[in-house]
Amino acid sequence: MKTLIEAKNLSKVYPSGGEDTVALKDINVAITQGESVAIIGKSGSGKSTLMHILATLDRPTDGELMFAGRHAHNLTPAQVDHVRNKRFGFVFQQFFLNARNTVLENVTLPLVIAGVPAAERNRKGLAMLENVGLLDKAKKRAGELSGGQKQRLCIARALITKPLVIFADEPTGNLDTENGAIVTELLFKLHKQHNITLVIVTHDPDLAKLCDRSILVKDGRIVEAA
Amino acid sequence: MKFFDIVKISQKNLLRAKLRTVLTVGAVFIGALTLSLTNGLGNGVKAYVNDQLGNVGAEGTLIVRVKQSQQNPVSTDVSEYNPDRQVGTFNISLLDETDLEKIAQIEGVLEVIPDNLPQLDYITAGDKKFEVAAYQNIEGLNLTMTAGDTVNEDVPNGITVPNKYVAPLGYNSAEAMLGTTATLGYKDANGKTKNYEVTIVGIQEQSLLGNSNIVVSQTLAEKIVKDQTDGVASLSGKYVDSTIKYDPNLSKEELDDLKQRFNDAGYGAQTVQDQIGIISTVIDTILIILNVFGLIALLAAGFGIVNTQLMSVNERTSEIGLMKALGASRKQIFLMFSIEAASIGFWGASLGAAVGIVIGTIVSDFASKDFLKDFVGFRLVAFPPLPTLAVILGIMFLAFLAGALPSLKASRLDPIKALRYE
DSSP: OOEEEEEEEEHHHEEETEEEEEEEEEEEEEEEEEEEEEEEETSSSSHHHHHHHHSSSOOOOHHHHHHHEGGGGGOOHHHHHHIIIIIIEEEEETTOTTTBHHHHHTTTTHHHTOOOOHHHHHHHHHHHHHHHGGGGGGSBBBSSSHHHHHHHHHHHHHHTEEEESEESSTTTTTTTTHHHHHHHHHHHHHHHHHOOEEEEEEEEEEEEESSSEEEEETTEEEEOOO | OOHHHHHHHHHHEEEHTTTHHHHHHOOOHHHHHHHHHHHHHHHHHHHHHHHHHHOOTTTTTTEEEOOOSSOOOOOOOOOOOOOOOBBBBBGOBBBHHHHHHHHHHHHTEEEEEEOOOOEEEESSSSSEEEEEHHHHHHTOOOEEEEEEEEOTTEEEEEEEEEEEGGTTTOOSSSSHTTTOEEEEEEEEEESEEEEEEEEEEEOOOOOOOOOOOEEHHHHHHHHHHHHHTTTTTTTTTTTTTTTOOOOOOOHHHHHHHHHHHHTTTTTEOHHHHHHHHHHHHHHHHHHHHHHHHHHHHHHHHHHHOOOOOOOHHHHHHHHHHHHHHTTTHHHHHHHHHHHHHHHHHHHHHHHHHHHHHHHHHHEEEEHHTTTTTTTTTOOSOOOOOOHHHHHHHOOOOOHHHHHHHHHHHHHHHOOOHHHHOO
């Protein structure tokens, strides 16, 4: 299996006053294409920061990040934008939907950014909404959806560019048990169907168990990888 | 992102905070309306003045007077009496035959035509007599005619009259009056009333800059003035001013040199354009002052745009963060907010120009029917399309500049910080 993302000796330090806050230290992670990885740990352990760095949203203070065999810090800003747009999909705990826009407009946002013509992106958007069971809601405003529906919409948005990796930051964190289960099921169904790599940050042990392996982060270090 | 999509998103975002957008657009609108109206007024008046220039001055002519010793009306100096100086009413120094000969000698002068000012009492074409004043014809004078032609020196008793005389003299139309005869009445040097029969060869259009008097040929003007001044030493052979002709192909520098030669010889020479230039300068000054008010309003509106956009960037921090996480470039984010700012300028400026044109047109129509009804062809407010477009584009650019700082702030947002913002 091919290594998709690899971190070598990563560290992240936030300068705060005279004393630096160490968020991550000596992190070594390799994520293979097609696997599902859970990053677990307590609040403030650094697990979200790790995911952000792996997803090129944040920059490490030290160490190397490789994406598909290339050094991430050698990528130009345009290449980073391209990777975020085409190769990665994001699902956030807080959804980050535009409540006033329609469900269809929200799901097609990555295609708008990519410069895809309107007809094509609406076609793809509707197909994606059908995938997550929201086709009948296409013309509704995103703000009118329930929490579970919102997260399904986010998953559809993350998938619309057919990415290699989906980064999910506490995807079930804002959902009740029933909706959490639906979203979890959907994520893993797509992961298996399309061989999409899944990186899930969570402190839900049940969700972590569903993944191929878990990485436990404590005080900025990986203490257990299984 | 496609440019069209960015524009669409920008317009949508503007509509999200409707009241705020309306208020900011309103501020731009006030500035744009002021600029639009002042420019419209300026264009209208100046277009008319330029149009009428030809009506008062023939090309290649200068009006020459003796340099006045008391130019300053509030001067406290008293000049010593000079027996050689010829003076008329209000102590204006006059030109006499010696002066005319001297002027004719000045290099560049082709012809000297002393300005005869006949003092007419009335004009009549039947029973009723009407007050009238007359100018002496200047060849090449480009009067706008309602009917007929300008005065021709080959027809010494041909005159042209302003169209306001058509009805009082008993004619239905300017055309009906053409070719008819009328009688001019004046008093000679002894106070005896004399009549002179003339033919009406043309009817002049009314104008803002003079042109409201009848025009008589040089021959006729000279004859009447001679009748009126013969034997009166203080008036005979004396002129307030004289028209001189020069080569109309002279460059501006050569013309300035010619004027200087007059100045050196003790005369003041002005083209009609010089005289109207004073009017233009006054109009320009007033317009500049009004435009400054418009620009101040726009400057204030610019700060309004900065404020609005900064608020917008703050409100949409997480949205910007998401867009960046989804692969939007700094350039795209900058463009999105810049187009928003420029759109505020565009809507404000377009509305300002549109309302300005509506108001200007209503005022013009009212003015043309009311206090300017005698001035045919005078649009008080005019809106040439190119300057109007330039004003709109200029305001859009100003709005873009005002939005640059917030746009830059948005484009530089770190996606992580922006996503944590909520």
